[in-house]
Amino acid sequence: MNLAVIKIGGSLLEQKRFSFWVKEISKYIRKQPCVIVHGGGKEISSLSQKLRLPVRFVRGRRYTDSQTMEVVEMVLCGKVNPAIVVQLGRNRVSAIGLSGRTAQLVLADRVPSLGFVGKPTRVKTEILRSLLDKGSVPVIASISSDRGGNALNTNADEMASAIASAMKAKRLILFTDVAGILDGSGKTVGKINRTIRKELSKKGILSGGMIPKVESAFRALQKGVQEVWILQGSSPLKKARGTAICQNENRAPRHPFA
Numbered sequence: 001m002n003l004a005v006i007k008i009g010g011s012l013l014e015q016k017r018f019s020f021w022v023k024e025i026s027k028y029i030r031k032q033p034c035v036i037v038h039g040g041g042k043e044i045s046s047l048s049q050k051l052r053l054p055v056r057f058v059r060g061r062r063y064t065d066s067q068t069m070e071v072v073e074m075v076l077c078g079k080v081n082p083a084i085v086v087q088l089g090r091n092r093v094s095a096i097g098l099s100g101r102t103a104q105l106v107l108a109d110r111v112p113s114l115g116f117v118g119k120p121t122r123v124k125t126e127i128l129r130s131l132l133d134k135g136s137v138p139v140i141a142s143i144s145s146d147r148g149g150n151a152l153n154t155n156a157d158e159m160a161s162a163i164a165s166a167m168k169a170k171r172l173i174l175f176t177d178v179a180g181i182l183d184g185s186g187k188t189v190g191k192i193n194r195t196i197r198k199e200l201s202k203k204g205i206l207s208g209g210m211i212p213k214v215e216s217a218f219r220a221l222q223k224g225v226q227e228v229w230i231l232q233g234s235s236p237l238k239k240a241r242g243t244a245i246c247q248n249e250n251r252a253p254r255h256p257f258a
């Protein structure tokens, strides 16, 4: 399907130029079927700290105890999701806010070592298809559901990757706060394949949130998505810098907003 899954990192919302960025991405979304997934890592950490709850990450994934799970849901579904939906609406995008827990849209298996964290196992694509058919754009907060309907915190890149694979999307674009994967000297790695990935991992260059991001990118490719981009959420969009990860390693990928 000619679908793009676009993931918005939580930190982008804090940028002064966020509303300008949404205006630009809306032009793309109005022309091309899209599903949006978002995180909210920085906001969750900041509210957790105010509430004096521990903030802990294990290889880039948040350890989520039951109180933190409540904070995650409040921040993502109560603040970040409506903020994105409203901004898109102002730009003539008919956005519909959901989480992976809505109608058990994204089912996940719990990862007990991380507390209330889920790894997506199934996406109810029919829900997304019926929204897309009506010209609506699903905007999905990165929380999934266990079989009993309980909330599980899910890394937003993993969620976007699972949705892109299940929907047979052509393209997965992960917008973040850095210019893609940076090498040891802080330079953007323009294109990455398995060999380069191994090298970067061996040198310890990938850390924190970049670990699940790169894993999610390669998993999406493995499951049939043609190209994945890790791009800086800066504007103008056509100059957004970042890393391409392609199915065909020999092909020079075309910038999605060029």
Ligand SMILES: Nc1ncnc2c1ncn2[C@@H]1O[C@H](COP(=O)(O)OP(=O)(O)OP(=O)(O)O)[C@@H](O)[C@H]1O
Binding pocket: 008, 009, 010, 011, 038, 039, 040, 041, 042, 156, 157, 175, 176, 177, 178, 180, 181, 182, 183, 205, 206, 207, 208, 209, 210, 211, 213
């Ligand atoms: N080699 C690397 N290149 C670029 N960024 C890296 C690298 N290693 C670690 N990082 C970190 O990864 C971060 C991006 O992941 P992070 O999870 O923090 O944000 P996000 O995924 O965009 O947002 P959210 O988690 O809210 O969805 C960067 O801000 C940077 O600190």
Ligand SMILES: [Mg+2]
Binding pocket: 039, 041, 156, 157, 209
């Ligand atoms: Mg992240």
